[in-house]
Amino acid sequence: MNSKKINIGVIGSGHLGQYHVKHYKSMNNINFLGLHDSNPERGNEIAKKYETKYFENVFNLMEACDGVSIVTPTESHYDVAKIALNEFGCNVFIEKPITETISQADDLIDHAQKNNLIIQVGHIERLNPALKALEKYDINPKFIDIQRLAPYTVRGTDVPVVLDLMIHDIDILLSLVKSKVKSIHASGVSILTNSVDIAHARIRFENGTVSSVTASRVAKDKVRKIKIFQDNLYSTIDLLLEQTEVYNITKDPNIIENALQAEPFPIDNEKKYIVYEKPKIKNYDSLREELNNFVNSILRIENPIVNGIEARNALEVVIKINEMILEDLK
Numbered sequence: 001m002n003s004k005k006i007n008i009g010v011i012g013s014g015h016l017g018q019y020h021v022k023h024y025k026s027m028n029n030i031n032f033l034g035l036h037d038s039n040p041e042r043g044n045e046i047a048k049k050y051e052t053k054y055f056e057n058v059f060n061l062m063e064a065c066d067g068v069s070i071v072t073p074t075e076s077h078y079d080v081a082k083i084a085l086n087e088f089g090c091n092v093f094i095e096k097p098i099t100e101t102i103s104q105a106d107d108l109i110d111h112a113q114k115n116n117l118i119i120q121v122g123h124i125e126r127l128n129p130a131l132k133a134l135e136k137y138d139i140n141p142k143f144i145d146i147q148r149l150a151p152y153t154v155r156g157t158d159v160p161v162v163l164d165l166m167i168h169d170i171d172i173l174l175s176l177v178k179s180k181v182k183s184i185h186a187s188g189v190s191i192l193t194n195s196v197d198i199a200h201a202r203i204r205f206e207n208g209t210v211s212s213v214t215a216s217r218v219a220k221d222k223v224r225k226i227k228i229f230q231d232n233l234y235s236t237i238d239l240l241l242e243q244t245e246v247y248n249i250t251k252d253p254n255i256i257e258n259a260l261q262a263e264p265f266p267i268d269n270e271k272k273y274i275v276y277e278k279p280k281i282k283n284y285d286s287l288r289e290e291l292n293n294f295v296n297s298i299l300r301i302e303n304p305i306v307n308g309i310e311a312r313n314a315l316e317v318v319i320k321i322n323e324m325i326l327e328d329l330k
């Protein structure tokens with residue numbers, strides 16, 4: 001597969017799907033065949049804009065492709081992905097959340113494994129440059145605080161805030177804490193819609209890590225912040241401003257010399273310093289990076305940054321949180 005260019009298509013060219021089309025269209029290492037949208041007017045409009053083909057029949061597109069992006073509303077992810085995987089041997093990039101239910105996600109994972117195909121899921125925040133900047137540190141959190149606040153918009157409000165917004169942070173949390181969830185406590189309220197608009201969850205892991213995750217779509221300004229506390233390290237990550245700050249207690253002379261600030265840390269007799277670092281943030285487009293990763297995963301050059309199993313696990317936690325909130329509201 002490495003020697004030939006692979007064929008890629010997009011299914012669903014709405015708000016987000018149009019950007020999938022835009023990025024694939026400009027990649028030189030693939031053949032971008034075109035797009036399908038169940039609304040021909042929208043499909044033709046985006047095909048015309050990006051000078052590509054509109055496929056009226058989705059099966060013709062799947063048949064011709066090695067991989068497709070599925071950027072349709074969540075309720076259709078399962079049906080579309082199942083046909084692509086099962087009937088056309090097509091690798092799938094599915095926008096988040098992977099599916100509506102855990103049994104659907106499990107079924108897709110099973111079909112992909114049986115057919116030796118890739119499922120990648122669009123948990124795009126995992127590629128956020130500010131989060132990526134943490135990779136050079138040894139992260140073993142004891143406490144994590146995550147906040148995601150957004151002003152109200154109609155988009156996304158057909159599902160509870162937990163499934164629309166909090167799922168991003170649950171996926172990040174599960175990637176940072178490499179341990180199983182031990183317990184969840186959650187509460188939430190409806191403010192503007194008939195579903196939950198503000199949610200808070202306290203999640204404890206088997207290794208002792210404790211986390212507090214808040215999501216709200218009733219806010220004046222956008223906030224997307226993560227605070228990590230662990231032995232000898234405190235970090236704040238601003239996913240919106242793409243800034244990461246790290247406070248480290250160390251006696252490593254290399255770190256002390258290269259730090260922005262270093263103050264003696266007056267605990268015990270060891271010559272330790274508290275150092276402040278602002279790691280360099282790489283400048284890239286996360287969606288493009290994500291789609292490149294999908295192409296390279298199909299070619300078996302890379303592994304998907306977020307695979308079907310990780311997306312399924314994040315979905316399982318948010319479904320539990322949502323059920324707990326609904327129970328609490330009764």
Ligand code: NAD
Pocket residue numbers: 011012013014015016017036037038039042071072073074076080095096097122123124155
């Ligand atoms: P949208 O409503 O703007 O677009 C969906 C498009 O899919 C529409 O053009 C519609 O005509 C088409 N469509 C509907 N059913 C279809 C089907 N069965 N086959 C083919 N086309 C179909 O929605 P959107 O905001 O682009 O969201 C799409 C998906 O992306 C959702 O799952 C959403 O949760 C996800 N999303 C992810 C992020 C992220 O941060 N990763 C952000 C926004 C949306």
